[in-house]
Amino acid sequence: MYESCGVVGVIYSDKRSVSAPLSIYYALYALQHRGQESTGITVHDGSQVHILKGMGLVTDVHKNYKLKDLKGFVGIGHVRYSTTGESIIENCQPLTVNFQDGTISIAHNGNLVNSLDLRAEFEAEGQIFLTSSDTEVIARLLVKKLLDHDIISAIDDIIRRLVGSYSLTILINDTLIAVRDPLGVKPLCFGKFDGGYIVASESVAIDTVGGVLIRDVHPGEVIIFKDGEMTSHRICRPKNTAHCVFEYIYFARADAIMNGKLVYQIRSRIGELLVDEHPVDADIVSPIPDSGITFGIGYCKKSGVDYMEGLMKNRYIGRTFIMPDQDMREVAVRLKLNTIPQNLVDRSVLLIDDSIVRGTTSRRIVDMVRKAGARQVHMRIGSPPIISPCYLGIDMATRDELVAAHKTVAGVEALINADSLGYISIEGLVEAIGIPEDDLCLGCLTGVYPVEIPGEECKRRQLTLNHF
Numbered sequence: 428m429y430e431s432c433g434v435v436g437v438i439y440s441d442k443r444s445v446s447a448p449l450s451i452y453y454a455l456y457a458l459q460h461r462g463q464e465s466t467g468i469t470v471h472d473g474s475q476v477h478i479l480k481g482m483g484l485v486t487d488v489h490k491n492y493k494l495k496d497l498k499g500f501v502g503i504g505h506v507r508y509s510t511t512g513e514s515i516i517e518n519c520q521p522l523t524v525n526f527q528d529g530t531i532s533i534a535h536n537g538n539l540v541n542s543l544d545l546r547a548e549f550e551a552e553g554q555i556f557l558t559s560s561d562t563e564v565i566a567r568l569l570v571k572k573l574l575d576h577d578i579i580s581a582i583d584d585i586i587r588r589l590v591g592s593y594s595l596t597i598l599i600n601d602t603l604i605a606v607r608d609p610l611g612v613k614p615l616c617f618g619k620f621d622g623g624y625i626v627a628s629e630s631v632a633i634d635t636v637g638g639v640l641i642r643d644v645h646p647g648e649v650i651i652f653k654d655g656e657m658t659s660h661r662i663c664r665p666k667n668t669a670h671c672v673f674e675y676i677y678f679a680r681a682d683a684i685m686n687g688k689l690v691y692q693i694r695s696r697i698g699e700l701l702v703d704e705h706p707v708d709a710d711i712v713s714p715i716p717d718s719g720i721t722f723g724i725g726y727c728k729k730s731g732v733d734y735m736e737g738l739m740k741n742r743y744i745g746r747t748f749i750m751p752d753q754d755m756r757e758v759a760v761r762l763k764l765n766t767i768p769q770n771l772v773d774r775s776v777l778l779i780d781d782s783i784v785r786g787t788t789s790r791r792i793v794d795m796v797r798k799a800g801a802r803q804v805h806m807r808i809g810s811p812p813i814i815s816p817c818y819l820g821i822d823m824a825t826r827d828e829l830v831a832a833h834k835t836v837a838g839v840e841a842l843i844n845a846d847s848l849g850y851i852s853i854e855g856l857v858e859a860i861g862i863p864e865d866d867l868c869l870g871c872l873t874g875v876y877p878v879e880i881p882g883e884e885c886k887r888r889q890l891t892l893n894h895f
């Protein structure tokens with residue numbers, strides 16, 4: 428599974444400051460886990476816009492000598508993993524366009540489900556798109572609305588037209604704007620640091636610049652930062668929100684505070700609940716690093732079973748999905764994870780991980796642990812079975828590829844060659860998160876989505892929004 432993106436916005440009160448690029452760089456560095464394909468920074472110095480974008484990691488693209496050339500007191504940044512649009516430099520964000528009064532730059536986390544329809548409307552008017560990303564649709568809508576609307580009424584109008592998830596940082600000339608979709612699917616928060624304000628996908632980015640988290644951007648809220656002041660506009664107030672549960676299970680860093688909850692505590696609580704839901708007589712709990720670690724800590728705390736690492740991760744290896752064939756992917760798993768046989772031999776081992784998508788990686792890991800001498804291998808999972816794809820910004824897999832879409836728990840258990848398999852229940856997950864089920868997106872776990880998606884079941888929450 429891959430996260431779609433991370434966004435940042437920084438503004439200094441002192442317009443003579445030239446430090447926005449460096450602060451954005453640090454913040455993007457903290458959000459690197461949200462996207463590793465490409466990254467970009469756009470800043471404004473009060474008279475003109477400056478852009479630095481490229482394919483690769485934050486440290487590669489924004490090398491010190493390149494960053495030195497950027498100067499400005501306000502700007503936005505982005506790290507990207509593509510969910511719509513190809514992985515090419517043209518789709519790299521922030522996306523910057525000219526309009527009658529200057530420039531607009533947009534950084535987007537999320538996915539629009541009606542972008543093709545909106546795109547077709549512009550194409551019917553003879554407009555030619557420069558990218559295949561859905562963010563360009565938002566940019567074009569904004570340019571069009573700003574012809575005869577102020578910023579707030581233009582964004583209000585756009586929010587009524589967009590269906591899907593979008594947490595945005597926008598730079599209109601030297602004004603910074605934060606927008607979160609009315610369902611609050613993807614996270615967005617803001618804070619204050621010495622000298623100005625920062626907006627980011629996760630609070631960890633605010634920590635990195637020595638700032639203090641103020642709060643989450645509310646679903647349906649637009650915040651404008653200008654001339655050292657911030658003004659909040661609640662464009663619409665949804666009856667229910669739809670926060671993505673996979674932010675809590677996997678995507679966000681464990682030290683992030685999201686919708687008022689520390690992600691670490693939620694993962695640890697899921698581990699505790701797994702003891703109640705699927706007890707097992709194991710000698711050790713060995714998390715699958717890194718994503719299984721916090722669940723494992725919770726499991727051990729509740730069960731009293733010893734925590735012992737049976738698997739070690741090589742943290743310097745890149746992503747495995749770029750390996751072109753099966754043999755190479757198997758080598759990649761061995762490069763990424765190694766067993767510690769001395770901790771596993773002749774023991775009943777409980778492995779704990781965040782999720783099972785296709786089942787192939789889990790199978791390889793179970794086989795590795797058996798080969799290292801484990802007597803039994805049990806598997807516990809911090810998410811319920813994933814039975815349906817994500818249309819709202821996460822690159823998971825197609826329905827055909829999702830193992831739990833086609834197999835029972837017993838079938839997956841057999842496929843991954845485990846002695847037992849237990850997933851956290853949806854009730855357990857909701858209890859651990861501590862947000863009512865009606866305010867969470869559980870689309871990939873239930874097949875019922877918070878927005879209308881052709882061919883899928885929908886709770887029609889989008890239709891219950893109260894604009895005012």
Ligand code: SF4
Pocket residue numbers: 612670671672673674816817818819820821868869870871872
């Ligand atoms: S469908 Fe799943 S991964 Fe996608 S937003 Fe909803 S909960 Fe998150």
